[in-house]
Every structure is written in structure tokens, then in C-alpha cells.
Amino acid sequence: MINYELYKVFYWAAKTGSLSKAAKLLFITQPSVSHAIKQLEDSMGITLFYRNSKGVALTQEGATLYSYIEKSQILISLAEEKMAALKNLDSGELRIGGSDSLFKHYMLPYLETYHRKYPGIKLHLNHGTTPETIAILKEGKIDLGVVRLPIVDPQLEVMEGIQLQDCFVAGAKYAELKDKVLSLELLLQYPIILFSRNSRVRMAITELFESYGYQIKPEIEVGSVDLLIELARKGLGISYVTKEFISKELEDGSLFEIQLDIKMPPSQVGFMMMRNLPLSNAASKFIELLK
Amino acid sequence: MINYELYKVFYWAAKTGSLSKAAKLLFITQPSVSHAIKQLEDSMGITLFYRNSKGVALTQEGATLYSYIEKSQILISLAEEKMAALKNLDSGELRIGGSDSLFKHYMLPYLETYHRKYPGIKLHLNHGTTPETIAILKEGKIDLGVVRLPIVDPQLEVMEGIQLQDCFVAGAKYAELKDKVLSLELLLQYPIILFSRNSRVRMAITELFESYGYQIKPEIEVGSVDLLIELARKGLGISYVTKEFISKELEDGSLFEIQLDIKMPPSQVGFMMMRNLPLSNAASKFIELLK
DNA sequence: ATTGATCATAGACGTTATCTATAGCTCCTG
DNA sequence: CAGGAGCTATAGATAACGTCTATGATCAAT
Numbered sequence: 001m002i003n004y005e006l007y008k009v010f011y012w013a014a015k016t017g018s019l020s021k022a023a024k025l026l027f028i029t030q031p032s033v034s035h036a037i038k039q040l041e042d043s044m045g046i047t048l049f050y051r052n053s054k055g056v057a058l059t060q061e062g063a064t065l066y067s068y069i070e071k072s073q074i075l076i077s078l079a080e081e082k083m084a085a086l087k088n089l090d091s092g093e094l095r096i097g098g099s100d101s102l103f104k105h106y107m108l109p110y111l112e113t114y115h116r117k118y119p120g121i122k123l124h125l126n127h128g129t130t131p132e133t134i135a136i137l138k139e140g141k142i143d144l145g146v147v148r149l150p151i152v153d154p155q156l157e158v159m160e161g162i163q164l165q166d167c168f169v170a171g172a173k174y175a176e177l178k179d180k181v182l183s184l185e186l187l188l189q190y191p192i193i194l195f196s197r198n199s200r201v202r203m204a205i206t207e208l209f210e211s212y213g214y215q216i217k218p219e220i221e222v223g224s225v226d227l228l229i230e231l232a233r234k235g236l237g238i239s240y241v242t243k244e245f246i247s248k249e250l251e252d253g254s255l256f257e258i259q260l261d262i263k264m265p266p267s268q269v270g271f272m273m274m275r276n277l278p279l280s281n282a283a284s285k286f287i288e289l290l291k
Numbered sequence: 292m293i294n295y296e297l298y299k300v301f302y303w304a305a306k307t308g309s310l311s312k313a314a315k316l317l318f319i320t321q322p323s324v325s326h327a328i329k330q331l332e333d334s335m336g337i338t339l340f341y342r343n344s345k346g347v348a349l350t351q352e353g354a355t356l357y358s359y360i361e362k363s364q365i366l367i368s369l370a371e372e373k374m375a376a377l378k379n380l381d382s383g384e385l386r387i388g389g390s391d392s393l394f395k396h397y398m399l400p401y402l403e404t405y406h407r408k409y410p411g412i413k414l415h416l417n418h419g420t421t422p423e424t425i426a427i428l429k430e431g432k433i434d435l436g437v438v439r440l441p442i443v444d445p446q447l448e449v450m451e452g453i454q455l456q457d458c459f460v461a462g463a464k465y466a467e468l469k470d471k472v473l474s475l476e477l478l479l480q481y482p483i484i485l486f487s488r489n490s491r492v493r494m495a496i497t498e499l500f501e502s503y504g505y506q507i508k509p510e511i512e513v514g515s516v517d518l519l520i521e522l523a524r525k526g527l528g529i530s531y532v533t534k535e536f537i538s539k540e541l542e543d544g545s546l547f548e549i550q551l552d553i554k555m556p557p558s559q560v561g562f563m564m565m566r567n568l569p570l571s572n573a574a575s576k577f578i579e580l581l582k
Numbered sequence: 583a584t585t586g587a588t589c590a591t592a593g594a595c596g597t598t599a600t601c602t603a604t605a606g607c608t609c610c611t612g
Numbered sequence: 613c614a615g616g617a618g619c620t621a622t623a624g625a626t627a628a629c630g631t632c633t634a635t636g637a638t639c640a641a642t
Binding site: 001002003004005007008026027044045046047050052059060061064065068069071072073075076078079080082083084086087092093276277278280281 | 292293294295296298299317318335336337338341343350351352355356359360362363364366367369370371373374375377378383384567568569571572
């Protein structure tokens with residue numbers, strides 16, 4: 001089997017028409033090049049170059065070989081450039097899975113900073129529920145997932161992010177509740193708007209109410225946090241949303257938080273990635289940014 | 292600079308999805324492959340494979356590298372196949388320069404034998420005068436030339452071929468000359484047909500006559516040996532041709548040789564090639580055949 | 583004739599590719 | 613659940629071979 005390193009030498013010798021020049025470009029000495037070419041010729045049983053005191057010139061057969069090797073070498077050069085770009089993060093991609101609301105209300109500033117720092121990296125945001133995100137993470141379709149904890153999966157490594165506080169909010173229509181402290185029973189008298197059934201937040205609130213002996217049944221169910229906010233503002237009911245995601249509405253008074261007589265447990269955002277699988281360069285820089 | 296040999300290892304590891312299998316295919320041990328891949332990863336600063344107990348799988352970046360390297364390796368394989376074919380003379384070309392008449396009347400059987408033995412070799416016959424043939428030989432456009440000797444050129448190596456005998460011939464119209472022995476003076480009374488001025492044979496006969504104090508001036512001048520023969524048969528004059536090329540006509544009596552009172556010097560056919568430049572495999576096999 | 587290129591050759595050296603031996607891991611099976 | 617059969621990683625020894633220096637041979641140009 002021919003040592004492919006010899007083709008590199010052959011390529012430069014043929015390209016420059018000189019063993020000495022090839023040697024300089026390859027940072028080796030001229031006898032080494034001479035020896036390498038000889039080796040190639042011997043192992044092929046074909047003379048590749050005509051030698052004279054001005055340099056070397058390809059024979060017919062050498063020229064035939066060159067026509068293949070040239071293309072091959074160019075591909076390798078392109079590969080090396082591409083790899084260098086991937087390493088410098090001048091190129092590449094970062095694929096993140098998670099919920100749209102977390103992307104919009106929590107990740108956005110990080111994504112912006114990252115993109116400004118590494119404009120060559122393509123960002124792929126893959127929205128889906130927590131189980132969906134875990135699934136595509138295991139399939140290798142994303143580098144990391146952003147979801148609500150807890151996640152218990154031995155294959156996954158989890159890094160904690162911000163802590164969020166969910167709460168019930170209402171708009172002007174329910175202004176009467178503004179300074180009251182409601183019991184769960186009383187709250188349930190009002191029309192409730194919740195996120196759709198398969199979400200982690202929805203599961204959490206359902207369990208919480210059950211632990212107090214109540215069943216929470218929404219009047220309206222939606223699939224978007226923005227809609228949840230909008231419906232509460234318009235007075236269609238009381239929404240259960242993440243407090244940090246509605247800071248604007250709380251400030252301008254279009255929504256207010258409903259005080260409850262129990263403490264709502266905080267919810268923890270986390271980043272998950274495959275345990276034992278190395279992160280791509282692009283992904284580990286992003287993780288660094290998050291810390 | 293990355294050792295291209297590592298790409299060969301990378302290629303097989305990626306292709307088979309297993310370092311052990313790659314090792315077998317490359318006739319080295321598994322730790323060597325493991326080491327080679329590690330080296331490649333280190334020098335690029337990029338993880339190329341995910342490893343687990345079932346084998347290895349390309350990472351995103353590894354897959355990107357593979358897309359280039361695969362093409363490159365395939366080209367090298369094609370090159371190696373092509374070179375093997377060139378060496379076995381399953382492929383390649385043999386380019387010969389010389390005069391059409393030598394090709395037709397002298398080389399033909401050799402060319403046929405050669406072609407039967409090496410049907411994959413393309414034959415290029417490049418007809419031209421002796422100086423033209425020498426010129427294209429020096430330009431590297433042909434592997435060898437077939438011409439009349441003598442050739443004196445330090446750059447060329449000459450191998451002697453057959454010895455030919457030129458002579459004057461006539462057809463039925465000049466039947467009266469059949470058993471006579473003519474002097475040059477007498478011969479010149481008849482219309483002479485010669486090959487065109489720039490040929491080696493023409494120069495030789497001109498010089499020969501001059502050495503005896505005569506000037507030979509043809510009635511007709513032609514550029515083809517076949518025409519020379521045909522014109523003599525039709526009785527348009529006495530042609531100066533190579534005896535060996537008209538054996539058929541001499542036998543069937545359509546032409547007869549004119550006896551002269553001087554001995555015509557023989558002319559030597561020779562093969563010439565570039566001194567100091569190695570012959571292609573295809574060409575040296577042809578030379579062998581000629582011997 | 584001399585200088586300055588070129589490539590080829592020989593022999594010594596030292597890097598490094600490869601090997602053996604072994605460990606660690608995961609999956610499968612009796 | 614223990615043990616076997618894959619797989620890859622690691623460590624250290626060894627030997628191959630790629631590279632070097634020194635020199636020769638050839639040719640072209642000054």
C-alpha cells in the first residue's frame with residue numbers, strides 16, 4: 001500500500017517542476033523529496049518525471065497521475081481550511097432545542113451575544129416539548145436542550161440555569177382581585193387559562209393543585225405563551241404564566257399578579273446535553289457564555 | 292502540516308464505523324488506528340468521532356471532514372488503478388512518428404502484433420518528414436521516430452532497423468529495358484519520377500548522381516509512395532522506389548527493376564528516441580518487439 | 583574554465599509509527 | 613448477576629523509515 005504522504009510530495013514536485021522548490025515548500029530537504037519521488041516511482045513501477053539540470057518535468061504517465069492527484073490534494077486543502085474555520089468558529093452550527101417561550105424570554109440575549117461574537121455560526125433553534133427535545137438530543141439532532149427541570153435521565157448531563165417563578169395574573173377586568181390574597185378554592189371560581197396539556201409547566205401546576213386536594217380545569221388552553229398573556233390582558237380569564245416573562249406587562253399595569261395563600265414553588269431552567277459525548281466547539285463556547 | 296497518511300486512516304475508520312475494522316483493512320493494529328485518529332483530532336483541535344463500545348461515529352465536524360476526504364480518497368484509488376493499468380499496458384498510448392511509407396510497408400506487421408498483444412494501448416502514428424519527426428520527438432509529442440538513417444544528433448539515440456534497397460523501376464511500357472544494364476547517362480534520357488524534394492530518399496539519390504557528375508531532374512514529383520508505384524505501372528516514367536515496398540508488383544510482373552551499371556547504396560531504417568529520457572513502458576515493450 | 587544551478591546517492595541519525603500488553607467500558611447471554 | 617465478547621484508550625518498548633548531512637554527477641550559463 002502506498003504511503004499517501006508521497007502523493008503530497010509528488011503534487012508539489014509536479015506543481016513547481018522542481019524537487020528543490022517542493023522541498024522548501026514542504027519544509028524538508030531536497031534529498032528527502034528525491035527519495036520520496038523515487039519511492040513512488042518504484043512502488044508504481046512507472047517513471048513519473050524526466051529529470052534534468054533545470055528541474056523535473058512530468059512524463060506522460062506522470063501527467064496522468066497528476067491529473068488525479070491534483071484534484072485530490074485540492075480537496076484536502078479545502079478540507080483543512082474548512083476544519084480551521086470550524087475550529088475558529090468562523091463556520092459551523094449550533095443547534096439548540098427547547099420551548100419557544102424560553103428562547104424568546106430567556107435565551108434571546110445570550111443568542112444575540114453569541115451571534116455577535118461568532119457571526120459565522122449558524123444557529124438552529126428547534127422548538128418542541130421537553131420529551132421531544134430530549135428525544136432529538138439523543139438522536140444527535142441538537143447539541144443541547146433548554147428545558148424546565150427536573151430532568152432525571154442517566155444519559156443526560158444537566159446544568160442549572162436561571163430560577164423562574166410562575167404565577168397567576170389577570171388584567172383590568174379582574175381589578176377587584178388586585179390587593180386580595182386568594183385561596184386556591186376561590187381562584188378556581190374564576191376562568192383559568194393554561195398552557196397546553198403536554199407542557200412541563202402545565203404538569204407542575206396540575207400536580208401542585210392535586211397536592212392540595214384540588215383539580216384545576218382550564219377554561220381555555222393555548223399553545224403559546226404570548227397568547228396566554230394576551231388573553232389575560234383582554235380579560236378572558238386568569239393566566240398561569242412565568243413572572244419573569246411578563247415584567248413589561250406588570251410594570252405598565254396591564255397585568256397584575258394574583259396573590260395566593262400558598263407559596264408557589266419556583267421552577268428551575270436547565271441546560272441538558274449528552275453525557276459522555278463531547279460537545280462541539282461551537283456548543284462549548286455557548287455554554288461558557290451562559291455561565 | 293498534517294501527515295496525509297492520517298487521512299487514509301480517518302477515511303477507513305469513518306467508512307467502516309470501527310477503528311478495529313479499519314485496522315484490519317489497513318494491515319495495522321487497532322491501537323495504531325486509535326493513535327492516528329487521536330493525532331488527527333489533536334492537530335485539528337476538533338473531535339471527529341464519538342466513541343462507544345460498539346465502535347465510532349462521526350461528529351458533525353467529522354462528517355464535514357469526511358465529505359471532503361471521501362472524494363479525495365476515491366480520486367487516489369482511481370489514480371492507483373489507472374497507474375496499475377498503465378503499468379500492465381492495459382491502458383496507455385504509444386506515439387510513433389515517421390513516414391507513411393515506412394508505416395505501411397515496414398512497421399505494419401509490428402504494429403499489428405503489438406496491438407494484438409496490448410489492445411488497451413492507443414496507437415498514434417504521426418507522419419511527417421525526417422526533420423519534422425525529429426522536431427516533434429524533441430518536443431515530447433512522440434515516443435519514438437522511424438526514419439531513414441543516418442541521423443547525427445547528440446540528443447538522440449538511434450537503433451538500427453532493417454536495411455532497404457532503393458532502385459529504379461518501370462512498367463510494361465518500358466519492357467525493352469528489362470534485361471539491359473543501363474548507365475546513369477542513359478537512364479537520364481527517360482522520364483524520371485521521384486519523391487518530393489524534402490524527403491530523405493530524394494536527397495540521397497540527388498547526392499548519389501552528383502557524385503557521378505550528373506544532375507537528376509524528375510519529370511514528375513509526388514508525395515506518396517503509392518502514387519510513385521502507380522505512375523510507374525501506368526508507364527508515365529521510371530520511378531525511384533524502395534525495392535522491398537514493391538515486392539508484390541515485382542512478382543506479378545507489373546513492374547520490373549532497371550539494372551544499372553553502378554551499385555545503389557543501401558539505405559538503413561532506424562528508430563530514434565531521446566537520449567537520457569526514459570522510455571515509457573508502452574514504448575519499451577514496442578522496442579523489444581522490434582528486436 | 584568556472585560558477586551555480588539542478589537531482590542522485592550513501593550512510594548516519596533520530597523521530598515516530600507501530601507493536602504488545604493491558605485496562606476500562608458497554609452490551610449481551612447463560 | 614456474573615462472565616464473556618465486543619469495542620476503544622493508554623503505556624511503554626522497539627524497530628522501521630523518513631529525514632538529514634555530505635558529496636557526487638550533470639548541465640547551462642557566464
